[in-house]
Amino acid sequence: MAKSSSSSTAKDAQALIQSLRSAYSATPTNLKIIDLYVMFAIFTGLIQVVYMALVGSFPFNSFLSGVLSCIGTAVLAVCLRIQVNKENKEFKDLPPERAFADFVLCNLVLHLVIMNFLG
Amino acid sequence: MEKTLLFRASILLFLLPFLCSSFSSENPTDRRILVLLDDLAIRSSHSIFFNSLKSRGFDLDFKLAEDPKLSLKRYGQYLYDGLILFSPSIKRFGGSLDLASVLEFVDSGHDLIIGADSSASDLIRDIATECGVDFDEDAAAVVIDHTSYAASEAEGDHTLIASDDFIQSDVILGEKKIAAPVLFRGIGHSLNAANSLVLKVLSASPSAYSANLKTKLSSPPSLTGSAISLVSVVQARNNARVLLSGSLDLFSNRLFRSAVQKAGTSIKYEKSGNEQFVTELSKWIFHERGHLKAVNVKHHKAGETAEPAMYRINDDLEYSVDIYEWSGTSWKPYVADDVQVQFYMMSPYVLKTLSNDQKGHYYTSFRVPDVYGVFQFKVEYQRLGYTSLSLSKQIPVRPFRHNEYERFITAAYPYYGASFSSMAGFFVFTIIYLYNK
Numbered sequence: 001m002a003k004s005s006s007s008s009t010a011k012d013a014q015a016l017i018q019s020l021r022s023a024y025s026a027t028p029t030n031l032k033i034i035d036l037y038v039m040f041a042i043f044t045g046l047i048q049v050v051y052m053a054l055v056g057s058f059p060f061n062s063f064l065s066g067v068l069s070c071i072g073t074a075v076l077a078v079c080l081r082i083q084v085n086k087e088n089k090e091f092k093d094l095p096p097e098r099a100f101a102d103f104v105l106c107n108l109v110l111h112l113v114i115m116n117f118l119g
Numbered sequence: 120m121e122k123t124l125l126f127r128a129s130i131l132l133f134l135l136p137f138l139c140s141s142f143s144s145e146n147p148t149d150r151r152i153l154v155l156l157d158d159l160a161i162r163s164s165h166s167i168f169f170n171s172l173k174s175r176g177f178d179l180d181f182k183l184a185e186d187p188k189l190s191l192k193r194y195g196q197y198l199y200d201g202l203i204l205f206s207p208s209i210k211r212f213g214g215s216l217d218l219a220s221v222l223e224f225v226d227s228g229h230d231l232i233i234g235a236d237s238s239a240s241d242l243i244r245d246i247a248t249e250c251g252v253d254f255d256e257d258a259a260a261v262v263i264d265h266t267s268y269a270a271s272e273a274e275g276d277h278t279l280i281a282s283d284d285f286i287q288s289d290v291i292l293g294e295k296k297i298a299a300p301v302l303f304r305g306i307g308h309s310l311n312a313a314n315s316l317v318l319k320v321l322s323a324s325p326s327a328y329s330a331n332l333k334t335k336l337s338s339p340p341s342l343t344g345s346a347i348s349l350v351s352v353v354q355a356r357n358n359a360r361v362l363l364s365g366s367l368d369l370f371s372n373r374l375f376r377s378a379v380q381k382a383g384t385s386i387k388y389e390k391s392g393n394e395q396f397v398t399e400l401s402k403w404i405f406h407e408r409g410h411l412k413a414v415n416v417k418h419h420k421a422g423e424t425a426e427p428a429m430y431r432i433n434d435d436l437e438y439s440v441d442i443y444e445w446s447g448t449s450w451k452p453y454v455a456d457d458v459q460v461q462f463y464m465m466s467p468y469v470l471k472t473l474s475n476d477q478k479g480h481y482y483t484s485f486r487v488p489d490v491y492g493v494f495q496f497k498v499e500y501q502r503l504g505y506t507s508l509s510l511s512k513q514i515p516v517r518p519f520r521h522n523e524y525e526r527f528i529t530a531a532y533p534y535y536g537a538s539f540s541s542m543a544g545f546f547v548f549t550i551i552y553l554y555n556k
Binding site for chain 1: 528530531533534535537538540541542548549553555
């Protein structure tokens with residue numbers, strides 16, 4: 001009984017992942033690129049947090065700017081993704097070129113601040 | 120004519136510093152002392168005490184306490200540096216002197232000796248109360264001790280007490296031990312518990328009590344045992360010193376000269392301890408001993424000599440101060456191993472004991488704490504019998520300047536890397552995103 005239930009759970013999970021995969025493969029390529037970019041930013045941020053936990057918070061401003069640059073990057077990329085997604089009716093009046101220009105401008109400001117704060 | 124006038128004026132100018140050789144911070148020993156007496160006979164009956172003061176260079180001015188021309192001040196300046204009140208029974212001083220002016224005299228840093236006895240008036244008791252000492256409220260009470268009275272002069276009533284219960288302080292009573300007991304005949308007092316500045320110098324033995332000789336003792340006496348102080352001193356916060364004695368006879372020639380044998384002991388001393396006790400105590404009272412001064416407070420960074428206007432956190436610094444003790448004639452180096460300096464901002468961040476070179480030079484070095492703000496160097500030195508030293512010097516401490524850090528910190532390389540990689544990531548992402556259609 002237990003064995004059959006656990007095997008059915010594994011089957012369910014497999015089915016879930018399968019359906020997620022098939023659904024995700026239908027996502028447009030430009031959104032997939034953005035997702036990859038967000039994953040990269042989050043991963044870099046996590047590495048820094050682990051490093052800080054090991055080494056200590058001494059140049060705390062550097063730590064903050066390093067982590068905040070990753071978080072800022074991820075947040076801006078997610079915003080871009082929301083705006084260029086065709087399925088979002090909220091932004092259907094906003095041309096994707098305009099959204100991308102906003103994204104570039106915000107990134108420039110973000111990295112200017114990060115460079116000043118880095119030390 | 121004009122020339123001689125000029126000559127006289129120049130002589131006067133030349134003499135001026137010598138004419139004004141009174142109490143000053145450079146020369147703390149008193150010079151001019153007003154002695155108020157009930158009766159001019161005291162002048163001869165207590166002449167040994169007065170002569171010892173005169174031989175030490177004091178200028179005594181004897182006046183009757185009811186003299187109508189009495190005054191401590193003229194044109195806002197004190198005429199005297201010290202006051203001796205040997206007038207226990209005075210009800211009102213003559214002239215402009217009263218309770219308030221005596222207290223004001225002490226409050227302005229001058230010294231006072233009060234000798235009371237069983238005839239002490241309310242005025243004298245009030246002055247004593249203001250100094251933190253309460254004489255027995257029963258006006259007729261005297262100190263009686265049936266175990267440590269002076270055996271040789273016992274007239275059946277045991278009121279001449281031979282006490283050797285002194286305060287343990289070399290600076291107050293002198294370095295030489297007082298061997299013979301001190302003879303005392305008079306009223307006892309208790310110290311005000313709320314006053315931390317008043318000290319018992321000579322206390323009664325545990326078997327003493329304060330009672331009226333003439334009446335039967337119906338209730339327990341209010342003052343008993345070693346709670347009774349016979350002689351007390353006060354050193355006020357402004358370093359004014361006050362001596363309160365319940366016995367005027369303590370200072371008299373008769374007790375100075377009399378032989379003493381304490382009841383119950385076989386040792387007979389040729390001379391009582393009174394003369395030594397009173398002389399040493401008066402030296403302390405009139406600032407011939409135990410008066411400290413601190414000069415030359417210096418601080419600088421380690422390896423430098425100039426005093427900076429500001430320190431940086433984690434600077435190493437050196438602090439030094441010279442402390443001298445007045446010996447009655449000159450300033451001698453003060454040697455002690457318990458002088459401490461505080462580096463203080465709301466609370467002491469650093470508390471260090473100063474080393475000294477046995478010549479009065481105290482020094483130490485320490486590191487400024489890793490905290491910035493406005494600090495003070497503080498020396499608060501309060502020791503029994505010595506005048507208190509209270510030095511403070513303000514100094515700001517600043518954090519590292521922006522350019523005082525290393526330009527690149529090794530520990531921060533991952534953060535630099537992350538920031539630049541997210542910039543590079545942004546650049547790469549832009550290209551891929553734009554060209555993938």
